[in-house]
Amino acid sequence: MRTHLCGELRPDQIDQTVTVAGWVNKRREHSQHLAFVDLRDHSGIVQCVVDNSVDVRSEYVVKITGTVTARPEGTTNDSLGTGQIEITDVTVEVLSAAEPPPFPLDDRADDVDEMVRLRHRYLDLRRERMQRNLRVRSQVNTAVRAAMIRQQFVEVETPMLMPATPEGAREFIVPSRQRPGSFYALPQSPQLYKQLLMVGGVDRYFQIARCLRDEDLRADRQYEFMQLDMEMSFVEVDDVLNAVEQTVLDAAELVTGERPDPVQRITWHDAMNTYGIDKPDLRFGMELVELTGVFASTDFKAFASAESIKGINAKGAAADWGRNKLDGLTDTAKSFGAKGMVWMKVGSDPESGDLSLDSPVAKFLSDVEQKALIDRTDAESGDLLLLIADDWLTTCEVLGELRNRLGRPPVSQGPYRYVWVVDFPLFVGVDDATGLPRPGHHPFCHPHPEDIGLLDDPEKMASDPMSVRAWAYDLVLNGWELGSGSIRIHDAELQQKVFAILGIDEVEAEARFGFFLNPFRYGAPPHGGFAYGIDRLAAILAGEENIREVIAFPKPQSGLDPMTAAPGEIDAEILRELGLRVLPQTD
RNA sequence: GGUCCCGUAGUGCAGUCUGGAGUGCACGCCGCCCUGUCAAGGCGGAGGUCGCGAGUUCAAAUCUCGUCGGGACCGCCA
Numbered sequence: 017m018r019t020h021l022c023g024e025l026r027p028d029q030i031d032q033t034v035t036v037a038g039w040v041n042k043r044r045e046h047s048q049h050l051a052f053v054d055l056r057d058h059s060g061i062v063q064c065v066v067d068n069s070v071d072v073r074s075e076y077v078v079k080i081t082g083t084v085t086a087r088p089e090g091t092t093n094d095s096l097g098t099g100q101i102e103i104t105d106v107t108v109e110v111l112s113a114a115e116p117p118p119f120p121l122d123d124r125a126d127d128v129d130e131m132v133r134l135r136h137r138y139l140d141l142r143r144e145r146m147q148r149n150l151r152v153r154s155q156v157n158t159a160v161r162a163a164m165i166r167q168q169f170v171e172v173e174t175p176m177l178m179p180a181t182p183e184g185a186r187e188f189i190v191p192s193r194q195r196p197g198s199f200y201a202l203p204q205s206p207q208l209y210k211q212l213l214m215v216g217g218v219d220r221y222f223q224i225a226r227c228l229r230d231e232d233l234r235a236d237r238q239y240e241f242m243q244l245d246m247e248m249s250f251v252e253v254d255d256v257l258n259a260v261e262q263t264v265l266d267a268a269e270l271v272t273g274e275r276p277d278p279v280q281r282i283t284w285h286d287a288m289n290t291y292g293i294d295k296p297d298l299r300f301g302m303e304l305v306e307l308t309g310v311f312a313s314t315d316f317k318a319f320a321s322a323e324s325i326k327g328i329n330a331k332g333a334a335a336d337w338g339r340n341k342l343d344g345l346t347d348t349a350k351s352f353g354a355k356g357m358v359w360m361k362v363g364s365d366p367e368s369g370d371l372s373l374d375s376p377v378a379k380f381l382s383d384v385e386q387k388a389l390i391d392r393t394d395a396e397s398g399d400l401l402l403l404i405a406d407d408w409l410t411t412c413e414v415l416g417e418l419r420n421r422l423g424r425p426p427v428s429q430g431p432y433r434y435v436w437v438v439d440f441p442l443f444v445g446v447d448d449a450t451g452l453p454r455p456g457h458h459p460f461c462h463p464h465p466e467d468i469g470l471l472d473d474p475e476k477m478a479s480d481p482m483s484v485r486a487w488a489y490d491l492v493l494n495g496w497e498l499g500s501g502s503i504r505i506h507d508a509e510l511q512q513k514v515f516a517i518l519g520i521d522e523v524e525a526e527a528r529f530g531f532f533l534n535p536f537r538y539g540a541p542p543h544g545g546f547a548y549g550i551d552r553l554a555a556i557l558a559g560e561e562n563i564r565e566v567i568a569f570p571k572p573q574s575g576l577d578p579m580t581a582a583p584g585e586i587d588a589e590i591l592r593e594l595g596l597r598v599l600p601q602t603d
Numbered sequence: 604g605g606u607c608c609c610g611u612a613g614u615g616c617a618g619u620c621u622g623g624a625g626u627g628c629a630c631g632c633c634g635c636c637c638u639g640u641c642a643a644g645g646c647g648g649a650g651g652u653c654g655c656g657a658g659u660u661c662a663a664a665u666c667u668c669g670u671c672g673g674g675a676c677c678g679c680c681a
Contacts, residue, residue, distance in 0.1 A: 120614065129673075130674080235676090352677095
């Protein structure tokens with residue numbers, strides 16, 4: 017039907033007769049017998065010189081045959097790839113007429129209400145930005161799949177209909193027609209199946225898998241999303257990290273043309289201690305500064321009894337933060353669990369150049385303490401210091417939040433800084449209700465061998481369960497968690513020990529996890545794996561702040577599809593066949 | 604479940620704080636003119652339940668309450 021794409025025509029094709037097809041991006045009328053039609057397809061735009069008697073308007077679908085001609089002197093357009101040429105002596109065939117689109121299909125649509133775009137997503141997709149994003153996403157999939165295949169991974173599809181499991185994320189439920197009253201669940205991840213594939217001797221499995229979670233939506237979360245899901249047998253942590261690393265570096269290289277640096281590694285403890293968060297954004301500094309020792313014998317009551325005192329230095333930020341904004345920041349700190357926040361603006365004496373601290377609490381701090389504080393934080397005139405005193409974890413977490421708020425660039429703004437966060441704690445604190453440790457990841461995570469001895473120390477487990485590290489790791493990119501994984505427990509005795517600590521006895525373990533763990537009795541290889549979000553990776557590589565921008569048909573925060581109106585009611589007959597009855601709404 | 608922000612022609616906005624006739628702007632759309640434009644230009648025109656519902660008031664886009672829709676975040680996402 018066509019000989020060329022619109023955007024690929026160049027002076028090389030001058031004098032050739034070509035046929036292009038696409039949408040009318042713009043018509044500029046000049047007289048009865050002259051008009052310019054910008055014809056657009058996914059590759060770009062080319063100008064066609066037409067007789068104005070032909071009735072083509074915005075978004076008409078047309079086929080144009082004509083001669084590629086050099087543009088007359090002074091009429092070239094450098095902002096267009098095809099700007100040196102135009103198509104003349106054309107015949108125009110209207111393939112489809114079109115109503116005017118409800119919003120402009122160019123950059124101006126970036127400012128249009130997202131609901132309007134989603135309601136007419138098929139029009140939004142015609143835009144250059146969306147065309148580019150879908151192609152970035154396709155490149156990510158391509159690079160990831162190629163990297164896995166290259167490393168001898170086997171692509172296996174796992175079921176979408178699986179048993180409901182009460183653990184973890186809320187699941188989407190599918191009623192069974194053949195067994196009314198029984199239900200499938202859609203997979204929140206292929207976790208169960210991929211470990212059984214290891215028992216099944218597949219050795220190296222991967223899948224670009226659709227996962228579904230019925231949890232509230234966010235900028236980085238949709239009901240359904242794609243993950244690179246992988247699992248390997250006879251491996252240790254490094255093997256998994258290295259295999260995954262190839263996929264994300266390849267993806268970034270294919271999209272951007274540049275291979276990022278090898279992925280850095282940091283332990284969970286160091287990440288918390290230095291950045292105050294388990295998904296640190298390494299693109300900027302403002303690291304947490306240890307100050308507990310500085311105030312070891314302070315008279316300032318808020319600091320005197322604190323287990324941990326740390327601070328951050330927002331360089332040159334003092335002038336940007338007035339009293340009101342600092343009060344707001346203090347409220348933010350409190351909302352993340354701090355008892356309070358100390359701020360100090362660094363000033364200097366115009367005569368001597370000596371630094372001074374302007375703060376409501378400065379008068380409670382000795383000269384020695386103030387000097388040490390300035391010294392430790394590398395403070396200069398104009399800096400803003402924020403200090404938190406609390407238990408270690410709270411101090412870190414609050415400062416990590418403040419650090420991100422004060423210093424973090426947009427997630428999409430380069431460079432790409434991947435980081436592995438390793439040695440996550442096996443347990444995340446103690447459940448208030450039961451007094452038992454709570455699993456950090458899932459209860460099948462392999463404890464760090466150096467810490468397995470701690471599991472037999474009831475006193476340690478009661479007082480400090482977080483000291484047990486796991487062979488669990490996260491992959492982080494520019495402050496976004498891409499995914500996580502672990503080495504799994506394959507040894508029944510160790511599994512039982514972990515269950516015991518979590519307060520799960522044999523009967524309960526059998527009831528909750530039996531279908532999953534019993535196959536391990538037939539010989540499970542040591543194995544581990546990983547999964548990360550393709551949508552998130554594609555969004556960051558496409559320069560987007562929101563995964564909806566790299567998904568063809570995403571849902572807004574409500575989960576209601578503005579284009580198809582899903583979810584909707586269904587026929588009473590279908591409900592009857594499924595043995596379902598809809599109850600009246602209750603409040 | 605919670606906190607904060609937003610809702611005015613097809614689209615993007617101003618007007619809302621301080622109530623006074625839908626008072627406007629830009630783009631788009633429709634018609635006419637125009638032979639070198641490229642987010643063309645000129646002239647003319649159409650287009651509005653100010654999200655919806657109550658309340659206060661002589662009078663509500665504007666104030667109050669409720670509700671619906673959207674967004675960011677917290678909870679949640681083992």
